[in-house]
Amino acid sequence: MGLATLFEGTRAEGRAALVGYLPAGYPTVDASIELLKGMIDAGCDLVEVGVPYSDPVMDGPVIQAAAVEALGNGFRLRDVFRVVEAVSAHGGKAVVMTYWNPVHRYGVDAFSRDLAAAGGLGIITPDLIPDEAAEWMTASTEHGLDRIFLVAPSSSDERIASTVKASSGFVYATAVMGVTGARDAVGSAAAGLVARTRAHTTLPVAVGLGVRSGAQAAEVAAFADAVIVGSAFVTRAASGVDSVRELAAELAAGVRKAPTPIG
Amino acid sequence: MSPNSTAHQAEAPSPHDPDERGHFGPYGGRFMPEALIGALDELTAEYDKARLDPEFTGEFARLLRDYAGRPSLLTEAPRFAEHAGGARVFLKREDLNHTGSHKINNVLGQALLTKRMGKKRVIAETGAGQHGVATATACALMGLDCVVYMGEVDTERQALNVARMKLLGAEVIPVKSGSRTLKDAINEALRDWVTNVDTTHYLLGTAAGGHPFPLMVRNFHKVIGIEARAQILDLAGRLPDVVTACVGGGSNAIGIFHGFIDDADVRLVGIEPGGHGIESGEHGATLSEGSPGMLHGALSYLLQDEDGQTVEAYSISAGLDYPGVGPEHAWLKDTARAEYRSVTDDEAMAAFKLLSRTEGIIPAIESAHALAGALKLGQELGPEGLILVNLSGRGDKDMDTAAKYFGFYEES
Numbered sequence: 001m002g003l004a005t006l007f008e009g010t011r012a013e014g015r016a017a018l019v020g021y022l023p024a025g026y027p028t029v030d031a032s033i034e035l036l037k038g039m040i041d042a043g044c045d046l047v048e049v050g051v052p053y054s055d056p057v058m059d060g061p062v063i064q065a066a067a068v069e070a071l072g073n074g075f076r077l078r079d080v081f082r083v084v085e086a087v088s089a090h091g092g093k094a095v096v097m098t099y100w101n102p103v104h105r106y107g108v109d110a111f112s113r114d115l116a117a118a119g120g121l122g123i124i125t126p127d128l129i130p131d132e133a134a135e136w137m138t139a140s141t142e143h144g145l146d147r148i149f150l151v152a153p154s155s156s157d158e159r160i161a162s163t164v165k166a167s168s169g170f171v172y173a174t175a176v177m178g179v180t181g182a183r184d185a186v187g188s189a190a191a192g193l194v195a196r197t198r199a200h201t202t203l204p205v206a207v208g209l210g211v212r213s214g215a216q217a218a219e220v221a222a223f224a225d226a227v228i229v230g231s232a233f234v235t236r237a238a239s240g241v242d243s244v245r246e247l248a249a250e251l252a253a254g255v256r257k258a259p260t261p262i263g
Numbered sequence: 264m265s266p267n268s269t270a271h272q273a274e275a276p277s278p279h280d281p282d283e284r285g286h287f288g289p290y291g292g293r294f295m296p297e298a299l300i301g302a303l304d305e306l307t308a309e310y311d312k313a314r315l316d317p318e319f320t321g322e323f324a325r326l327l328r329d330y331a332g333r334p335s336l337l338t339e340a341p342r343f344a345e346h347a348g349g350a351r352v353f354l355k356r357e358d359l360n361h362t363g364s365h366k367i368n369n370v371l372g373q374a375l376l377t378k379r380m381g382k383k384r385v386i387a388e389t390g391a392g393q394h395g396v397a398t399a400t401a402c403a404l405m406g407l408d409c410v411v412y413m414g415e416v417d418t419e420r421q422a423l424n425v426a427r428m429k430l431l432g433a434e435v436i437p438v439k440s441g442s443r444t445l446k447d448a449i450n451e452a453l454r455d456w457v458t459n460v461d462t463t464h465y466l467l468g469t470a471a472g473g474h475p476f477p478l479m480v481r482n483f484h485k486v487i488g489i490e491a492r493a494q495i496l497d498l499a500g501r502l503p504d505v506v507t508a509c510v511g512g513g514s515n516a517i518g519i520f521h522g523f524i525d526d527a528d529v530r531l532v533g534i535e536p537g538g539h540g541i542e543s544g545e546h547g548a549t550l551s552e553g554s555p556g557m558l559h560g561a562l563s564y565l566l567q568d569e570d571g572q573t574v575e576a577y578s579i580s581a582g583l584d585y586p587g588v589g590p591e592h593a594w595l596k597d598t599a600r601a602e603y604r605s606v607t608d609d610e611a612m613a614a615f616k617l618l619s620r621t622e623g624i625i626p627a628i629e630s631a632h633a634l635a636g637a638l639k640l641g642q643e644l645g646p647e648g649l650i651l652v653n654l655s656g657r658g659d660k661d662m663d664t665a666a667k668y669f670g671f672y673e674e675s
């Protein structure tokens with residue numbers, strides 16, 4: 001599948017992957033497509049296409065404001081498939097990141113079917129834990145999508161073990177306890193969490209929450225298989241495609257500076 | 264019945280408990296970020312121990328009696344009942360509890376648990392401000408730091424309660440995102456919790472949220488129903504035909520309903536805020552008008568659009584202005600053990616004035632919804648009927664809203 005190939009490639013190059021996040025429909029559906037294409041062209045190995053949601057409890061002010069703007073500009077859930085399709089047609093790889101209620105409302109199987117048809121590779125689920133994911137386990141298998149669950153510094157080893165067992169594609173490690181947003185320092189908890197996660201799986205481990213510069217990307221790339229950047233891209237998106245490309249290029253150079261720890 | 268045995272009975276495992284992972288039928292569970300699951304597990308483990316520990320239930324019972332002033336009275340309302348088809352109406356007087364509403368029951372229970380877990384900081388959300396005031400009160404009593412998130416709209420319509428919380432030593436943070444009401448206050452409290460979970464307990468104010476909150480909050484409020492059942496048998500000589508309560512997140516309703524849940528002949532009727540009328544689209548009638556979905560950690564009924572975006576609720580009452588509802592109510596609705604209907608702002612405000620003028624009791628506008636429901640239920644039941652209303656709180660906090668609504672400021 002797409003994600004496995006992606007990580008085989010980056011591992012062969014001895015580097016971490018760069019994953020960029022942007023909400024679909026921010027600031028408009030068409031503009032978000034252009035921004036995502038720019039991110040891919042400038043070096044994002046994978047994009048996370050966010051679903052703007054009314055109650056984003058895991059997000060800080062930047063992504064909250066972007067969701068409000070996207071919804072205000074008329075974003076509809078089905079637009080996410082158009083965005084993913086455009087990314088795929090452009091030669092990019094995309095997963096969707098979404099709070100679970102929109103998927104539940106659309107129908108878990110129907111959403112999976114339509115995402116797979118659009119070329120999407122999987123879903124990152126910030127408020128769905130494997131314990132509640134029976135329907136998603138079935139639908140993802142049926143439609144060939146990867147299940148990217150999250151682990152956190154507060155996760156017990158037992159929970160990490162059961163979460164990675166339910167995961168495929170990669171595992172999303174939240175570097176710090178808190179909401180999304182760029183930070184000056186990436187949490188020191190991140191490296192420890194990645195090590196604890198690796199004890200239970202050979203799946204790639206991606207680290208997100210807080211990265212905003214090439215130097216930070218290099219720091220994270222030293223111990224993770226992928227560096228996820230969200231709020232920093234969303235902030236740049238307000239000033240247009242060139243600004244987003246510039247950040248992607250800086251981060252792409254960053255992930256190539258540090259040798260990745262595993263082969 | 265002694266307060267000790269009431270508390271013990273309320274906390275005892277029951278056939279109405281959810282499954283191990285917090286499901287009431289298909290509802291409930293935990294639709295929460297992984298980062299909070301550890302805290303929910305810790306809370307569940309602590310609560311599971313505490314509910315069986317006589318030291319905990321004994322201390323809880325002592326606080327309910329010596330601090331909150333329980334048992335609360337059961338008062339018959341005969342002059343009010345003349346407008347309810349002549350049915351007899353009894354009021355469970357949660358308005359007489361310390362801090363003026365039922366909210367204190369849950370808050371004392373959770374504050375005790377916070378101490379058991381060794382946490383020093385408490386956060387809470389509040390709509391009407393009653394839960395915020397109760398939380399600030401318990402934190403003052405037990406020496407805990409307290410931060411209350413409150414929607415900016417609500418800080419304006421419940422200014423008196425903001426002042427009370429500040430006086431009690433709490434920090435009140437106005438929430439400016441989204442609808443700037445209860446829903447967004449909960450979002451903001453969850454964001455704080457995920458950041459500070461090591462030191463902080465989130466003292467959720469209603470029987471909603473991820474497991475174990477719906478179970479635990481319900482049990483802390485069961486005392487309402489246990490007392491009321493004994494009191495009405497004593498005063499009226501029989502069980503009521505109907506037990507009714509307002510439903511915001513559902514805590515006062517679930518607390519009184521559980522006293523009667525095994526009495527198959529007693530109808531349980533929850534009254535939701537109909538706002539400007541269901542047709543107007545401006546209401547908070549989640550169970551009557553919503554559909555299954557998740558918000559704030561549980562699967563339940565929800566006001567949502569076609570895309571699963573939460574729709575903003577509206578009610579004149581800040582405490583009922585919420586697009587979600589606790590998961591056990593969703594299950595009680597689907598199994599038809601309880602019924603849910605709505606009354607409008609205008610009907611609630613008419614009942615608010617009526618109770619004030621016929622009985623000399625000024626109810627909270629939240630509770631006035633249950634009273635308006637009782638007026639209609641009384642018409643349906645006729646003179647033989649016996650209705651128990653949960654008067655969940657007192658109306659002092661609502662004087663500004665009421666004075667504006669009735670035009671008292673213009674008269675003077």
Ligand SMILES: Cc1ncc(COP(=O)(O)O)c(C=O)c1O
Binds near residue numbers: 582
């Ligand atoms: C007096 C009173 N009654 C009822 C409510 C509604 O909450 P619940 O449905 O959880 O009882 C509130 C909430 O603030 C309240 O203050």
